[in-house]
Amino acid sequence: MFCTHFLRLLSFKLFALLMLLLIILFSFYMYINLKLHTSHLMANVIASANRTSDLIKKSTRYSMLKNQKEDVDQIITTLGNLQGVDGIRIYNKKGLIMFSGRKEETGEAVDMKAEACYVCHSEKIPKKTLPSINRTRIFYSQKGYRVLGLINPIDNEPDCSNASCHAHPASIKVLGVLDVKMSLAQVDRNIRESENKMIFFAVLFILTVGIVSGVFIWFMVHNPVKKLTIGTQEISKGNLDYQIDVKSKDEIGQLAKSFAYMMQELKKAYEEITNWSKTLEKRVKEKSEELERTQAHIVRVEKMASLGKLSATVAHEINNPLGGILTYTKLLIKKLEKLNIQGYDESIIKFLKIIENESKRCGRIVKDLLVFAKSSSVNFQQENLKNVVEKSLLLVNHHLEIKNVKVEKIMPDADLTIVCDTNQIQQALIALFINSVEAMPNGGTLRIELIPETGKNLIQIKISDTGVGIKEDIIPNIFEPFFTTKKDGSGLGLGLSVGYGIIKKHEGDIAVDSKINEGTTFTIILPTDLPKGEQKVVE
Structure with a gap:
């Protein structure tokens, strides 16, 4: 053997x-x-x-x-x-x-x-x-x-x-x-003597060369090849940490280096496969959650489309009667004030004022419903996002002062020009600003940060507050129409829904990160290179 x-x-x-x-x-x-x-x-x-x-x-x-x-x-x-x-x-x-x-x-x-x-x-x-x-x-x-x-x-x-x-x-x-x-x-x-001497010296020379060659082949060929063979056997056993100790710089040395590199790559691939196997359940869970979020988003879009159609119908049906009620209420108030009848109950005018105010509130609700349900066209033009943010803050400035909210702005000197519908982006920002202010009833800080992503042609808008925060279980519902957490009925629950729709019209995205009693951050991501001009947007 x-x-x-x-x-x-x-x-x-x-x-x-x-x-x-x-x-x-x-x-x-x-x-x-x-x-x-x-x-x-x-x-x-x-x-x-x-x-x-x-x-x-x-x-x-x-x-x-x-x-x-x-x-x-x-x-x-x-x-x-x-x-x-x-x-x-x-x-x-x-x-x-x-x-x-x-x-x-x-x-x-x-x-x-x-x-x-x-x-x-x-x-x-x-x-x-x-x-x-x-x-x-x-x-x-x-x-x-x-x-x-x-x-x-x-x-x-x-x-x-x-x-x-x-x-x-x-x-x-x-x-x-x-x-x-x-x-x-x-x-x-x-002749025989010479022949014997020649044979002797030839044998001696062959033995000498054979011994030297044998030692050379043993150390320069046999040992390195044996180490490579042992390395392959170790790999076949699964020992990917085995190191081949071949330091020569010849072809066998290069082969050993290539073999060592191959072992490292195999080890890396094996570790990746092992890690993938270990995290497969986690990845499947993440993909399942992602699918659930996608499905929920599709349901939300369908729900918004259905509500949009219903809102348009209801708004048109209610708007005319409300207009009549408001008109006749104002007319009655003016006539009573002109007649100046002695002894009439002043509570009548008070009641009429209440009817007028409530009619106006209903009118605003109907207007918001029409805006929400309207299939409109957007007019994309170049605009500096800094200017849009400043105008939006100016429109809610009084609201900020009343609530004792301080504003922090972080706007880099870089070019923040985007292609957008200025009025709609402004409307979405105002809705988010008001939502943040109302989350800080005792005052706080509203932080606005603009982050350009030049290589990706994107701009991030981070709107953070130090308010009460949003519970984790209701975050997926905050962009749904008519969803509100206000118990006094002061909000209709359309502000964030309208803003969400505007961001989507601009091929952007919006994310929410919130912690109870620490605050909430809305992150808006908008592309900077949308095509200019008026475009029809189908709801």
């Missing part, structure tokens, strides 16, 4: 490939080197054999010219006993051994097909000349070592054919052959 796992390692495969390449390269190098070395040694041996052969020919030339066979024999015997010389023979052209380093061979005839003779006598007519490359031969001696044989023809020189002692006809070109045999035992030993 361990061997199988080890063989699958990337580091082992790299190491095995490197060692295989080293072995192949060094084997090829040794083969070429040994071939060259062997060729060089053989060339030296052949050169030595040629020199020896030439030396013998020159040493025996004079003795042969004088036919001094004893001297020739002595020279052959002496040179034949030299180290490295395996034998020296001189053949005549008939194959008879004339001289030899071994006395017992002298006078023997050799087979013309022997290795020394066959080169020249392979054909019917013996060759008169022989190329240098064909003069050498290598064979194994009876003792088992290799021998280099060199044949050197003895030409019939003019001195030989003119000699008085043993003249040879000039027509004979070759008198015989000098055969020198050099032992290759020492050469073979040198």
Whole structure:
């Protein structure tokens, strides 16, 4: 199991490939080197054999010219006993051994097909000349070592054919052959020695390179890859906090950094999924509440539309009778005052005044109903919101003084120009101002703050008071028509509804934040870039 796992390692495969390449390269190098070395040694041996052969020919030339066979024999015997010389023979052209380093061979005839003779006598007519490359031969001696044989023809020189002692006809070109045999035992030993040394140093070098390469691959490849592998295993177990300790700046180091970044992203995504799972119930609840608010808003809009139609009908039906009552009441009062009748009950005029005042109040109610129900057009024009706020405050200034309410204004120097229907925005602000003032019966502070949101093309209007506040359970109902918290019946409950409708006509929004006995803040958000001109608004 361990061997199988080890063989699958990337580091082992790299190491095995490197060692295989080293072995192949060094084997090829040794083969070429040994071939060259062997060729060089053989060339030296052949050169030595040629020199020896030439030396013998020159040493025996004079003795042969004088036919001094004893001297020739002595020279052959002496040179034949030299180290490295395996034998020296001189053949005549008939194959008879004339001289030899071994006395017992002298006078023997050799087979013309022997290795020394066959080169020249392979054909019917013996060759008169022989190329240098064909003069050498290598064979194994009876003792088992290799021998280099060199044949050197003895030409019939003019001195030989003119000699008085043993003249040879000039027509004979070759008198015989000098055969020198050099032992290759020492050469073979040198080759084997060189081969063994080469193998030793090659193995030593391969082992050294292998150890260094193995250590390098182990620390630079195996360990980082192993750490990456452990990292992937830790991730598969869900351990996203595991840190990979790879500090190298190479490709593996970059891979480790990318892997660490991936782990961080996975951890972040996992935490987001976990948090999402934990807060899913809360999110569902929030969405449900948002849907409920949207549904309530739709119901409120439908209710306002229905009430608008009903209010318009009722207002038109009541307005004419009220006008008649008010007119005749004023007429009766004037006539009674002109007649100046003594003894009539003054309470009659008092009652008529009450009828007049109540008729006027009913008239105002009818007027508010008509304004609420009216399908009107709005005229959007550029206007500085600061001016609209100032005019609205001016119209309720007397009301503020009576209630002992102080005004704080926070208006930045930035451009607060918006596109709106000035009269309607002013009407909505007045309704909110009056609502805030009436929430402070004992006086207080009315705070107005304008906040531009330049990047979003929006402006916030915050209207805050220090009044009694609004209960949380009735906040969703305060913009409904005819909803009021005044118990004395002094309010109709249309002011905030009308203001809400105006804000919606301007594609804005309004929000309420209130705390009991601390105060209420109305936040109006209006766009600044509505299209100019008169536009029909359908209720």
